[in-house]
Amino acid sequence: MTDSSGARPGLTLAAVALVQFMVSLDLSVVNVGLPQIAVGLGFSAVGLTWVIHAYALTFGGLLLLGGKAADRYGRRRILLLGLGLFGLASLVGGFAQEPGHLVAARAAQGIGAAALAPAALALLTATFPTGRARIRAFGVWSATNAAGGALGVLSGGLLTEYANWRWVMFVNVPMAACALALARRGVAGGRPTARGGRPDVLGAVLVTAGMTLLVFGVVRTDQYAWTSPVTLATLAVAAALLAAFICVELTTAREPLIRLGLFANRSVTGANVYTLLVGAAMTSCFYFASLYLQQVLGTGPARTGIMFLPFALAVVAGSVFAVTFGHRLVPCTLLVIGGLLAATGLAWFGLISPAGTFTTDVLGPSIVTGGGFGLCLGPVASLATAGVAPHETGTASGLLNSSRQIGAALGLAALGAAAHHRTGPAATPQTLNDGYALGLTLSAALLVCAVLVALAVLRRTSPPSRVERTDDRDLLPARG
Template identity: 45%
Template sequence: MGFREAHDTTSHADTEPAVEGAGRAAVLWLACAAQFMVVLDVSVVNVALPSIQSALGFSAAGLQWVVGGYALVFAGFLLLGGRLADVYGRRRVFLWGLALFAASSLVGGLASTPGLLVGMRVVQGLGAAVLAPATLTILTTTFTEGPSRTKALAIWTAVSSAGGAAGNLIGGVLTQSLSWRWILLINVPIGVVSVLAALRLLPTDHTRTQAGKLDLPGAMLATLGVTALVHGVTQAQDHGWSGPTTLTGLAVGVLALAALAVTEVRYAAAPLVPPRLVRMRPIWAGNAVMLLAGACFIPMWYFLSLYMQDVMHYGALATGVAFLPHTLVGIAGARLAPAVMRRTGPRTLIMLAALLAAAGFVWQSRIGANSSYMEGLLGPAIVMSAGMGLLITPITTTVTSGIAAQDAGAASGLMNAARQIGGAVGLAALVTLAATATDATASYRTVFLAIAAVCTAVAALAFALPAPHRPGAAQAPEQ
């Protein structure tokens, strides 16, 4: 199905009243604040791990679950979290996610045992899986398709990029100046203010025809499949791709997702991922592009952080500060994306941005053991982060275009899941690849060249995306 056809047959279904005027801007920033919290908590704990281990007596094996518990549950429940907003209402599910996230952050920040902290990180991941798709769903149903939505998505993308990049800096500042506990407790006041704002700003949910028809078998299969797949991939980092735990996780994940596909097509009355969505060209091609993009950019932070601390011998706070150019350039790229899309269209911008990022990673691969910050990090940071900032907005715009209101949550959950799964698979594959190098510097060079190759594949895959119907009729806003 072409882009024009998909747009014409679905966009008219979005007939719910939109928030008007200044209220729309307030809703935008509310969604961005919630998304910032979710993305921030993926990385904010990294620099605090030594302090957490010392304070609570974690074993080396147990400590990884402070990060892994959150990431695993977050990825595993995204498809379910996205569909919840369609079935039970965006306002209601957004509030559920906020309350769950803030409450688990409070208990986790006060935890006195390793088990309680890991447990609360798991609950945080569940809250994040509900909240992240809801923020995107709220935006796509508040802003009508076209210039205003593209601009809103660009801001949402910029804030998401800032959250991921700022995690190391904020974690370092809070841990060094206050305590590791504040990397979790900081979410509580943000969550409370966001709940109060949501009660005031978001319109009351209308009764929906799908209410009470949540596809529970599909939800269980999707959660099991994605969780097992991500767990299997992460196990490859420690046990190799042929290890029993790796193969078991991958096999269970593939079988569960295959069963999900059969269930959704043949048996589900209200599918978790409606087959009509997957058949739409912007959806399947856009999510394939997002999967590869996640495999590039999520591992980038991991390897750059290790390079700065292990090779350049930066401390936690210095590492966070060194990431500032990545953050600022990424935000600038995301804000610039709508203006570029007006001239190029989403597909062309995806190609150009992916190639720009690839050039930055090739440059980054030239690092050496004695490289200075200016020589080894700043220049590549500007190029790769500009590509990253320009890339995500046109992908998000493509995936969310022409989606009926009743499917907005499913589309949002699918896109978020594609990005997280891509990141998990990419990280595990790159860690395995890095282990084959002869020394530390060579391993980083190999990794960054591999990421550049995947970015090039993103540019090639973009040819599968639909082109604008008319030359110059891109879906970008007028500034």
Template identity: 55%
Template sequence: MPTNRPSAAQSPHESERPPRPGLVLTVVCLCQLMVVLDISVVNVALPSIRADLGFSANGLQWVVNAYTLTFGGLLLLGGRVADLVGHRRTAVAGLGVFGLTSLLGGLAQTPGELIVARAAQGVAGAALLPLSLTVITATFAEGPARHRALSLWGAVAGAGGAVGVLLGGVLTEYLDWRWVLFVNVPIAAVAIPLAMACLTDTRPARRPRVDVIGAVLATAAMTVLVYAMVRTDTYAWGSPQTLGGLALALLLGAAFVLVEQRTAEPLVRLGILRARSLSVACVVIFLIACGQFGAFYFASLYLQGVLGYSPVLTGLAFVPFSIGVVAGTIVASRLMPRTGARPLLVGGLSLAAVGMSWFGWVSPDGSFLGDILGPSLIASFGLGLCMVTNTAAGTSGVSREEAGLASGLLNSARQCGGSIGLAVLVTVATAVTRDHTDPSGPVGLTAGYGRAFLISGILIAAAALAAAVFLPKAPPRPSETPEPAPATTTKAG
């Protein structure tokens, strides 16, 4: 007798009508845009926020840290949510919470209200960012269609950070700092009905059991690690606070691995990391983020603190970087089907390493044309070539049922790399500036920034070396990837 329910051997996805790919891609790009914009757009507004709400010097950092902690701590769990509850439910809930908390943050009248709103934004962002990659992996077949989708997704990711700096400067200077949060509300209002119209929620044969202990341990380990990193501006690397935080994060991580090995339905099926493309891609994105996050941070400080740029001019200075990223992703999408991932990844990372190292030669009496434009174009084009390529390599061969897990792993590696890299580079730059003969002047500041840029270049060069040595020449076919255990034991993992 015919039935509409999928058989036990049939994937839930096979029983569904294919979604409208254009609308799906619009939704995932809007999700990506909201998260990426929010990471960068607030930074330019921090001085205005401090003056308006009365933040203390130490308290102001929690406008950023509250978001970073919840976002970074929940990324791994957020990457699994879409697999467990469905794409549409995750998208609608994530967009709704992000829009609402952005509105509440913009209306905040006290520092505490804003910090709580930013923490809640981070929770929503931790679900939306992995979801955007999960939906692409599940919707677009491996090959040219997925490459094109990833290229647009990557262009939004790469350009969004630089556009956020420009948008934050314009909104802060000509309207009010509150608009850097209000801007998310119309984006959510547009994205929610689109998500309801084109995304679907799969119906597994049975309801999976949630790995509560694994989720708690993973979230705690990530949160403690990020917290230890963001507090290195107050506590030195050798202090009991920092060393204790790192030791606790390591202990929680080890406990998480032990629990996942012994759990019938784990949050993270550790066997997925036996797919070399995914494990190498996680290492590569970790090293890229270590260098890239710090470079953005120090470029903004150099432009405003040394060259005396206004917030708007600082944002405009990042426009060539956005153009380079978009150009790189377009070229990568056209070349990847013919060349494969590894040549583009190694070439792009090599260019990015050269560009970041070139930034290391900035001078205290420099200029945009002489010190910023050239390295911006080279580094951004290289990053555009490699960011989407690395994502394609990492998700290649991953089953649809574990697309969210792979996305969560890649995004967690990126967030951890960014937090650790920024903390390390800030420490290096501060030490160089402190030991300079002019520690409070532009010469001393530039010396510290330059050293940080050089280390950024070295970190990205290490990513190029890792890709060249360890990434397979050709991505595995889905059948070559280690298969999940039978559905009766690891449906949720």
């Protein structure tokens, strides 16, 4: 069926769902393959973290620019460009011969994802503006988002063990090609929705470069002390670039990436700081747990992927619980409960030992930590747009996603460096275990800080009224 604009809603939904599945899957699919990637390309212990950093930094740093570009130049056009770049970068990354090749490909993947993710969501909103069709469409979108994260760790393990680590990159190519074909046939061209000034490219470059240098300075403390001239100079340049970004946002004649006055809203500020800390802890947890299972316990990639399923399913269960019963508690309370639960699970994770097993050292902490993370995800998104003007809700949502990705990069850089210092030059199962245990314990500390932010910054708003609760139920996927 084709509507009056020439769009085919069914094909549009299929394309957007596949895009979201692919982006969500790519956030987790490489984790299980990291040890084999390190061996295959010769990554150092600290350098391996750049496989994660490169994607998270470009994705998070350019996400707001991607949303602005979609509004300014047309959502279909930006979606197609993003899909093409994402698929090409995945193909190039699969053929990487050196660490730098893969890192560059992952950075290009992040750029593609920053373009296609906001364009896809905006297309979904425009194609299904009201009614039962909208409810079903967003139910499909949410389901594919959760499925991508859950299946990413499983497929990453299976591909790494039974094919080759390169297939964790190649797997994106057919998905991007299918999404591209669906979008070309089903998504109408449409006119750009924004006619204002051109997007602030300079601001996007400054914030991405500043965050990248900041992460680089932290990561390189494996060779240069915190007080060394190299480290201090790198961090100083990073700070200067970030300060320049703020100046540009305040003075640019173009449309800024973000109106800095948004941060005067306590909900926006608190939700973004909370998300940054949760993103740091969650990414670090995946990273250290995967390495512990494979490098300390000697588990194969396929079994490691299967062992991550309880964690992923617990995240889904926690998210469903928050949606189903969240009307009885204010969002801030859910953030505190979820943060404390996840912190407890990570502290439990920190007790891992070289003689441990999946049942005694991983299963219980995975369920507790995953459930806690699941409780946090929905409420923090609602708080991030609380009290925001309707025309800025898209910007506020994009900012929250950027905070999650940037937090992932910064947290893994800092905790990865700390774990490397604890491990020392002798990489034995005992020293590796000690380093990973420290990283997991510090992740728990980050979540305690997130809980303190929720208590100190976020307002304790009252639970939704009876009418609001009825409306909220309309957002759940329809059954039948």
